[in-house]
Every structure is written in structure tokens, then in C-alpha cells.
Amino acid sequence: xxxxxxxxxxxxxxxxxxxxxxxxxxxxxxxxxxxxxxxxxxxxxxxxxxxxxxxxxxxxxxxxxxxxxxxxxxxxxxxxxxxxxxxxxxxxxxxxxxxxxxxxxxxxxxxxxxxxxxxxxxxxxxxxxxxxxxxxxxxxxxxxxxxxxxxxxxxxxxxxxxxxxxxxxxxxxxxxxxxxxxxxxxxxxxxxxxxxxxxxxx
Amino acid sequence: xxxxxxxxxxxxxxxxxxxxxxxxxxxxxxxxxxxxxxxxxxxxxxxxxxxxxxxxxxxxxxxxxxxxxxxxxxxxxxxxxxxxxxxxxxxxxxxxxxxxxxxxxxxxxxxxxxxxxxxxxxxxxxxxxxxxxxxxxxxxxxxxxxxxxxxxxxxxxxxxxxxxxxxxxxxxxxxxxxxxxxxxxxxxxxxxxxxxxxxxxxxxxxxxxxxxxxxxxxxxxxxxxxxxxxxxxxxxxxxxxxxxxxxxxxxxxxxxxxxxxxxxxxxxxxxxxxxxxxxxxxxxxxxxxxxxxxxxxxxxxxxxxxxxxxxxxxxxxxxxxxxxxxxxxxxxxxxxxxxxxxxxxxxxxxxx
Numbered sequence: 343x344x345x346x347x348x349x350x351x352x353x354x355x356x357x358x359x360x361x362x363x364x365x366x367x368x369x370x371x372x373x374x375x376x377x378x379x380x381x382x383x384x385x386x387x388x389x390x391x392x393x394x395x396x397x398x399x400x401x402x403x404x405x406x407x408x409x410x411x412x413x414x415x416x417x418x419x420x421x422x423x424x425x426x427x428x429x430x431x432x433x434x435x436x437x438x439x440x441x442x443x444x445x446x447x448x449x450x451x452x453x454x455x456x457x458x459x460x461x462x463x464x465x466x467x468x469x470x471x472x473x474x475x476x477x478x479x480x481x482x483x484x485x486x487x488x489x490x491x492x493x494x495x496x497x498x499x500x501x502x503x504x505x506x507x508x509x510x511x512x513x514x515x516x517x518x519x520x521x522x523x524x525x526x527x528x529x530x531x532x533x534x535x536x537x538x539x540x541x542x543x544x
Numbered sequence: 545x546x547x548x549x550x551x552x553x554x555x556x557x558x559x560x561x562x563x564x565x566x567x568x569x570x571x572x573x574x575x576x577x578x579x580x581x582x583x584x585x586x587x588x589x590x591x592x593x594x595x596x597x598x599x600x601x602x603x604x605x606x607x608x609x610x611x612x613x614x615x616x617x618x619x620x621x622x623x624x625x626x627x628x629x630x631x632x633x634x635x636x637x638x639x640x641x642x643x644x645x646x647x648x649x650x651x652x653x654x655x656x657x658x659x660x661x662x663x664x665x666x667x668x669x670x671x672x673x674x675x676x677x678x679x680x681x682x683x684x685x686x687x688x689x690x691x692x693x694x695x696x697x698x699x700x701x702x703x704x705x706x707x708x709x710x711x712x713x714x715x716x717x718x719x720x721x722x723x724x725x726x727x728x729x730x731x732x733x734x735x736x737x738x739x740x741x742x743x744x745x746x747x748x749x750x751x752x753x754x755x756x757x758x759x760x761x762x763x764x765x766x767x768x769x770x771x772x773x774x775x776x777x778x779x780x781x782x783x784x785x786x787x788x789x790x791x792x793x794x795x796x797x798x799x800x801x802x803x804x805x806x807x808x809x810x811x812x813x814x815x816x817x818x819x820x821x822x823x824x825x826x827x828x829x830x831x832x833x834x835x836x837x838x839x840x841x842x843x844x845x846x847x848x849x850x851x852x853x854x855x856x857x858x859x860x861x862x863x864x865x866x867x868x869x870x871x872x873x874x875x876x877x878x879x880x881x882x883x884x885x886x887x888x889x890x891x892x893x894x895x896x
Contacts, residue, residue: 374632397668409700
């Protein structure tokens with residue numbers, strides 16, 4: 343009873359806010375709706391018994407990815423009028439893509455519903471005598487460890503690539519080098535000069 | 545729906561709701577009341593370091609100062625700047641305020657004294673503390689003003705950076721406990737102060753304290769950065785940004801920001817207590833120490849760490865922004881990652 347109410351509430355909020363991501367005029371508002379959509383999906387995960395995934399969704403997507411989105415979008419100086427002009431010309435193409443995606447989702451859904459008899463093991467994310475953190479860890483680090491490592495390597499390469507592409511060494515900029523500053527001692531920093539009276543230095 | 549909850553044949557549901565609601569109410573009242581005096585303590589400590597008296601006019605020793613400030617804020621006029629995004633401008637302090645409270649839902653202050661004993665409690669806390677950035681970033685943007693905007697950009701970069709090292713430090717504790725449940729993490733440290741995660745004597749002869757003592761330091765310093773406390777209060781650096789993201793805020797919205805900020809600090813103190821200093825456990829489990837109820841041990845430790853936060857604020861000069869980023873990414877991140885590897889090696893090869 344309570345689960346059903348929670349599911350419909352969360353699902354409605356998720357769909358509505360996903361729509362508003364596209365419909366909102368202000369890009370910052372779009373990101374806010376996107377965050378709401380992430381949150382509702384996290385709630386759906388909790389309803390499925392996958393609380394670990396739900397928390398990861400919040401930590402990674404809401405806590406980091408969406409912050410960076412917001413970071414970029416906030417600094418954009420967007421002309422809303424010119425942005426809205428292209429909307430109708432992109433509508434046929436966008437609508438086509440949306441139709442194809444929706445069709446595929448419906449196909450997969452009906453196929454799954456016809457071949458699977460709904461059993462308890464289908465709706466719960468938890469195998470017997472294991473909580474879902476352990477189950478996920480078992481899958482990722484025991485059964486599919488090589489794929490997991492490969493995915494990690496791909497991400498690492500992407501990250502290094504992005505840094506290499508954007509890194510510029512400007513030659514005439516003085517940079518602070520903390521280890522040199524900290525490593526200075528009396529021997530290298532202080533020099534005692536014996537000055538004769540009336541002559542000054544050098 | 546209400547007939548379902550209040551149905552006498554469903555005692556579980558109605559009882560659960562009443563139980564949870566009263567627990568939430570108790571937590572909120574105790575937190576707000578203690579926050580009033582912690583704020584005073586913060587100002588008194590700061591004053592004592594600078595050889596001033598601090599607030600001493602309202603009530604005996606200034607004890608009612610926070611309540612006077614509260615009334616002053618509430619009775620002022622709310623000013624929304626022209627050109628501000630009105631909804632988001634007023635939503636931002638609410639986000640900070642609410643997030644600061646809901647983090648406490650999983651904090652166990654004594655055995656069984658917790659609103660929701662989640663299995664992923666520590667992850668929940670991490671998620672909530674990573675959400676804290678939204679109140680600041682939205683508030684800064686919605687003000688439609690340069691200084692708040694700069695403050696919110698700084699804050700976003702700073703909090704995202706230090707979350708990474710906080711996450712890794714938490715992983716080291718998780719590896720010891722083998723559980724993400726905060727109550728389990730605390731009860732795992734029972735037996736005496738040498739079993740706390742700070743010293744981790746149960747790992748001997750493997751000297752895990754060599755890893756955990758620095759990690760406690762990393763966590764504490766990252767907590768300072770995560771809550772925008774001095775020496776890392778660059779989002780509100782008054783010499784550069786006036787007051788950063790809260791320049792345009794007045795009256796109750798400002799008060800909500802303030803309460804949220806201090807509540808986050810207390811939450812970070814509570815996290816330090818739970819993760820490294822044995823939560824509600826007494827330092828030595830013999831007679832005079834065990835007479836004190838667990839919740840008081842928890843409170844004593846939290847107040848001690850709040851005192852440390854106040855002392856840091858009073859003693860340490862503010863960092864420069866590039867130094868802050870260097871500390872987070874070049875020092876804390878590799879160190880905490882190395883600590884995860886070391887603790888992982890201990891779990892794999894040293895623990896029996």
C-alpha cells in the first residue's frame with residue numbers, strides 16, 4: 343500500500359521533472375529539475391531494495407555531476423530569445439529520436455513482460471543471505487573484475503586525455519613551488535657579509 | 545490512508561509513525577537548543593584567544609545572546625534584491641537548513657538512539673554532506689550579484705574537491721568495520737580508547753595507528769574545508785568577497801543559512817566522533833567512566849571537536865585559494881588513497 347503510493351509519487355515527480363528539464367526556459371532551472379529527477383530515481387531504487395545504488399546515485403550524480411553542470415550553466419550568458427528560436431526547427435528530428443527511443447523501450451518492456459513470469463527473485467535486488475552491497479561487490483570485484491578494471495582504465499584514459507588537451511604551460515608565468523619554499527633553510531637563505539666600516543656592500 | 549495508519553489492528557504502522565515523529569522532534573529540539581549555546585561557545589573561545597570578553601550582556605555570562613540574535617534576525621525585513629531569481633533565492637537557505645537537519649537522521653547518539661538505523665548510513669551522510677553545496681551555489685547565483693556569485697563558485701569547487709578525500713578516509717574506516725551501519729562502526733570500537741579507529745589497537749601487531757592517526761587529521765581538516773570554516777572560509781572571505789554567497793541575504797533567510805552552517809559543523813564533529821573516537825563509548829570501560837550515560841560521552845566528544853573547530857578558527861590564518869586546491873588534490877587525495885591501499889592490504893593479508 344505505502345510502497346504503491348510512494349512508487350507513483352516518485353515516478354510522477356521523476357517524469358514531470360524530466361519533462362521540465364526540457365521545458366524550463368532558464369538553464370539553471372533545467373539543472374534544478376534534473377536534480378529533482380535524479381532524486382526521484384534514487385527514491386525508486388530505494389523502493390526496489392537497492393539502497394546502495396540509490397546512495398551512489400545521489401553521491402555521484404547529484405553531489406558531483408550536477409554540481410559541475412550547474413557550475414558551467416551558471417556562468418553561461420544565454421540569450422533566451424535566440425535560444426528558443428531554433429526550438430521548432432529541431433522539433434521533427436528530436437521528435438523522431440524520442441519516438442525511436444520510446445518504441446525501443448516499449449519493445450524491450452513487452453518482451454520482458456511476456457517471457458518472464460513475475461517471481462520474487464525478479465523484483466528484489468538482493469540474492470539470498472547477502473545484502474545488496476555485498477551482492478554488488480561480489481558481481482563487480484569477483485565475477486566481472488576484468489571488465490570492471492577495463493572500464494576504469496577507459497575512464498582514466500579519458501580523464502588524462504581531457505587534461506592533456508586543455509593543459510597549457512605558459513612560459514613566463516611565475517609559479518609557486520611549495521617544496522622549494524619549505525625546503526629553504528638558513529644555509530641557503532642567509533649569507534653573512536663582513537662589511538668594513540664606511541664602505542657598504544659591493 | 546489515515547484510517548490505515550490509525551487503525552488499531554495495525555499497531556505497527558501507527559506506533560512507527562508516532563515513534564519516528566517524536567524522535568525527530570526530540571532531535572530537532574535538542575539540536576537547536578544546543579546549537580544556541582555552541583554558537584555562544586564559539587564566540588567565547590574566539591574572544592578568549594583574542595583576550596576579549598565576548599558576548600556578556602544578554603543574560604548571565606551572555607548565555608542568552610544566541611536567543612537575542614535569533615529574535616533580531618526574525619524581526620528584520622526580508623530583502624530580495626532586484627533582478628534576483630526570487631524562488632531560488634528563498635529556496636537556497638531552506639535547502640541548507642533542511643539538509644543540515646536530515647543528515648542527523650542516521651547519527652546514533654547512544655545505543656539504539658537513532659531515528660533511522662540505515663545499513664548504508666555512512667553513505668547517506670556522505671550524500672547529504674555533498675548536497676550541502678547546493679544551498680550555497682544556488683544562493684550565490686540567485687542573488688544576481690558579483691560577489692555572491694564568486695563565493696558560490698569557490699564553494700562549489702572547494703566542497704567537491706574535499707569530498708573526494710573525505711570519501712577515501714571513510715573507506716578506511718569502512719574496511720575496518722566491514723559495515724556501513726554507523727551503530728556497527730561504533731560498537732566495533734568497543735573495549736577501550738585503544739580500540740578506537742584512531743589507534744586501532746585490535747590490528748596489532750600490524751601498526752595500523754600509523755595510518756589511522758594521519759587519516760584522522762586528514763578527515764578533520766577536510767571537514768573544516770567541507771563546512772567552509774576558517775582557515776578555508778574562502779567562499780565568504782570578507783577581505784575579498786565582502787561576505788561571499790550570503791552578501792544579499794538578510795533576516796530569516798540569513799538566519800537559516802547560519803543555523804544550517806553551524807549544524808553542518810556539529811554534524812562533522814559527530815562524524816569525527818563516530819568514525820574515529822568511538823562514538824558513545826567511554827574511553828576506558830571501568831567503573832567511574834561507565835557510570836556516565838553513553839549519550840553524554842557522545843556529547844562530550846562532539847563538544848570537544850567543536851572546541852577544536854573554534855580554536856582553529858581563532859588561531860589559523862586563511863589559506864589562499866590555490867593553496868587550498870593544492871592541499872586537497874596534491875596532498876590529501878594521494879595520502880588518503882595510499883591509506884586505503886594500506887588498510888586494504890591489512891584486511892586482505894593481516895586480519896585473520
